[in-house]
Amino acid sequence: MILELDTASAVPIYVQLRNQIVMGIGRGELKNGENLPTVRQLAHDAGINAMTVNKAYGILREEGFIEIDRRHGARVAARADRKGIYRERLEEELELLAAESRARGIEKEDFLSMCGQVFDQLFLTREVAER
Structure with a gap:
């Protein structure tokens, strides 16, 4: 999944990141159980602060889109958890x-x-x- 973040947008980067991951899940580009990049890796790849990625991942976890495990990192959650x-x-x-x-x-x-x-x-x- 390719992320397109607009640093000039009025929409905060963490919200853009959250929305693009949700779109990736909704479109089927990200499958249930699929691992997401680590916070550090995604921050590096996107050229953004790790705290921004951490905030987006935290929101996605709260909303039930992803699961976070200390040993295995972040991964797409099962759909049943989101209904x-x-x-x-x-x-x-x-x-x-x-x-x-x-x-x-x-x-x-x-x-x-x-x-x-x-x-x-x-x-x-x-x-x-x-x-």
């Missing part, structure tokens, strides 16, 4: 996105179509990665 509380958070975020879309004049059908396209594209990218 619980997430649904409630997803509904809250979708509610906000729907409200913003409506306030900006986007109709329900267009909003749902965009959601479907994004979701389908994610799985299409995943299928290509699995080949």
Whole structure:
């Protein structure tokens, strides 16, 4: 997985890193149980501070995307660990996105179509990665 971090972005580097790892998992580029680079290695490869990587890994662990073991390092967690509380958070975020879309004049059908396209594209990218 190739990371593209934008140091000029208003989005903090640790958030960009977290988001790209989540996207890699969602697209199937990172498989369940797959080892991630060590904090030091990823920091070196990306040219960022190790504390930034450590913060991103900590968030990913709290969210259930990765597991961290002192002997084996960080690895992608099993999908079953991510289902619980997430649904409630997803509904809250979708509610906000729907409200913003409506306030900006986007109709329900267009909003749902965009959601479907994004979701389908994610799985299409995943299928290509699995080949």
